[in-house]
Amino acid sequence: MGTKFSLDSDYLVFTVNGTPYGVISHDIVSVVDMLEFTPIPDSPPEMRGVIPFRDGSLPLFDLRVFLGGKARTLEINELVATMEARKQDHINWLNKLKDEVYNDKPISVQTNPHLCAFGKWYDGFSSDNSNLNNYMARFDSPHKAVHGVAVEANELIQAGKKDAAVQLVQNTEQGLLASLLELFNGIGGLVNRYMLEYVVVFVSGERQFAMAVDDIRFFSRLEHIEHPLQSNITGGGNDVVQAIGRYRKDNSDELYDVLLLDISRFLDHFS
DSSP states (O other): OOOOOOTTSOEEEEEETTEEEEEEGGGEEEEEEOOOOBOOTTOOTTEEEEEEETTEEEEEEEHHHHTTOOOHHHHHHHHHHHHHHHHHHHHHHHHHHHHHHHTTOOOOSOOOTTTSHHHHHHHTOOOSOHHHHHHHHTTHHHHHHHHHHHHHHHHHHHTTOHHHHHHHHHHHHHTHHHHHHHHHHTHHHHHHHHOOOEEEEEEETTEEEEEEESEEEEEEOOSEEEOSOSSOOOSTTGGGEEEEEEEESTTOSOEEEEEEEOGGGGGGGGO
16 A cells, blocks of 8 residues: 655654665664665665674665665765775875985976865765764865975975975975875764765565665654655656655755655665
8 A cells, every 4th residue: 555654753864975865754663773784695775785683683774775865875985985095196196206305306296286186086085964964074284284395395496495395295205295194094983983874774564675875864754754755756766756745954944855765665666
């Protein structure tokens, strides 16, 4: 029969890949932090594996992948790998600058912080995770300052002050660059602390299963529900999204949309 969406019901709202989704309260058994799971060989990409739950185990699905997105674990691994590569770029950058200053070579390192590989990536970076955004904002000043050292060193050399240029580069290696590298090194710990997923355990008929979601927003009633939908929702698993709810955020007058999932349709994809 499908889920009956009602303004008289409570809804759990969570985010997946930056998009808010909601499920009706009577479909929910439990919400917990991400648990250790056991992968199942040859399972579809939407299925993470199985997790222990109470006296048994449950299948764990990845809602991000099911809806057509990239797994959170893969996204985190790619972020950490990117930051490690960009850290090494800046170590190599300063080594090249040292060689050029010490050996009277023309300064050829990149002086524009927006044009190095990290700068191009950084200028386009955005995340729905406020902790990650706040951390990334800390890169702006030291990253620009490090690249500015090459400009200053070149000006000193042109003014016949090579010794001052050498001292500047040495101070940069021990100061500015060390601070920048510390930020790069901190990404791994940050994602482990603040980008952990949650597990929502659902019940559909007599069957229980779990899904990984990014972040839990709130648990309350909605102010408006549009059901059935007047237009198609695109993306993987689109038939599971059966309604749009609206809610007020932070007691504002503006209403925000949340896509409502019909959990009774989910397991049909794996029957």
